[in-house]
Amino acid sequence: MRSFLLLVCCIAFSSAAFSCSAQTKEIQTGASQLATGPGSSPVELASKQTGLVVNQSSVVGNTHLVELLLQQGLQVKKIFSPEHGFRGTADAGAKVENSIDPQTGLAVFSLYGKDKKPPAEALEGINLLIFDLQDVGVRYYTYLSTLHYVMEAAAEQNIPLLVLDRPNPNGAYVDGPVLDKNYQSFVGLHPIPLLHGMTLGELALMIKGEGWINKAEQLKLYVLPVKNYQRDMPYELPVRPSPNLPNAQAVALYPSLGFFEATPLSIGRGTDFPFQVLGYTNPPLGKFAFSPVPKVGAALHPPLKNQLVLGLDLREVKAGGLDLSYLIQAQAVFATHQLTLFNAPDFMDKLSGSSKLRQQLEQGWTEPQIRQSWQSELMKFRQQRQPYLLYPDHH
Structure with a gap:
């Protein structure tokens, strides 16, 4: 069933927003359009008691969305934070507790602690939810799962949801295996490829339209799209989306290196170049030497902590999409030594x-054999996602 209520609003404004040297026109995120004033919103804001799903990436220039909306006199009542917390300083996988934000005095409800989905009591008194998180376009990045559960809670509690869209820095790629629903978890809830080539705004439309949440037809969903954006544009994130994705190279390598979280290898957590190296102690994977150490706010317990690791320095390689060669190489080395990689x-x-x-x-x-095995599912997915796309593919 694709007959669903949604409102996609894209209004032209000439406000200051993020710039990217590769573009002739300035990209304006949903948040940067909202910053020009409530009039840019597809849903009325002034009378609403608002809950914000935000973190350190929810910024317009140097100003946080929470501050901008408070400056506009809007009634921000509560913050909901994803993995890594509201200020983005919690270790990967570390449970985050509810808290009070010292800068604004607002209550922060963690969606990466006891609850992944906002319970009804946490939404009491809220009659609008605004979602603004910077995603990186990889299925196992957990902000998409947070969006899923926020959408479901909003549908069940009959609270409108406004998604402020942001570019996907891996948006040019549709690749990798499509998730089998028998393997659903918080690192993958939807039957989509590893690299889906969609923004969170587009995925919100798809989650609703395909009925992937409870009471999907009931959800009042609004999306404020990015202006002057095409999905194959190079886009360097103005703020690191999580502690261990510090730059464009890490974001580009993330789809290929994230799998190594299920192995004993180091991908650079606990170094100054996370997700930009790959190595092991014995057997070594290469000649580049590094030693992971605890880093507060990024990796308190990194794999191979305080050990000499030998491997590959990927900081200068041309990265993009899904590169299986790292997995294949590591598997071959481990098999030669009668060791289990996974x-x-x-x-x-x-x-x-x-x-x-x-x-x-x-x-x-x-x-080539592995890639061939998922081609037919990728073709089906490309057709399935078509009604939900908001941005063109080519310059």
Whole structure:
């Protein structure tokens, strides 16, 4: 059923917003349009008791969205924060407790602690939710799962949801295995490819339209799209979306290196170049030497902590999309030494969306063979996502 209520609003404003040297026109995120005043919103804001789903990436220039809306006199009542917390300083996977934000005095309800979904009592008195998080376009990045549960809670409590859209820095790619619903988890809830090539605004429309949440037809969903944006544009994030994605290279390598979270290898957590290296102690994966150490706000317990790691320095490689060569190389080295690469096989299967990729790697499949195995599902997904796309593909 694709007959659903939604309002997609895209209004021209000439406000200051993020710039990117590769573009002739200035990209304006949904948040930057909202910053020009409530009149740019597709839903009336002035009378609403608002809850914001935000973190450190929810900024317009150097100003946080929370401050901008408070300056406009809007009634911001509560903040809901995803993995890594409201200010983005919690370690990956670390539970985040509810708190009070010292700068604004607002209550912060954690969606990465006891609750992943806002319970009814946390939404009491709120009659509008605004979602503004910077995603990186990879299925296992958990902000998409937070969006899913916020949408479901909004539908169940009959609260309108406004998604302020942001570019997808990996938006040019649709690639990787499509998730099998038997492997749903917080690192993958939807039957979409690892690289889906969509923004969170587009995915919100798809989640509702495909009925992937409870009471989807009841949700009043509004999306404020990015202006002057095409999905294949290079877009360097103005703020790191999470502690261990510090730059464009890390974001570009993330789809390929994220799988190594299910192995004993280091991908640079606890260094100054997370998600830009790959290595192990014995057997070594290369000659580049580094030693992970605890880093407050990024990696308190990094894999191979305080050990000499030898591997690959990927800071200067041309990165983009999904590169399976790192997994294939590591699997070959470990197999030669009669070692198991995937020491957390269940987690690997959740990350990849089924057991197929892990089994293909263990059986020695080549990259072309593995890629061929998911082509028909990718073709179906491209057709399925078509009604929900807000941005053109080509310059």
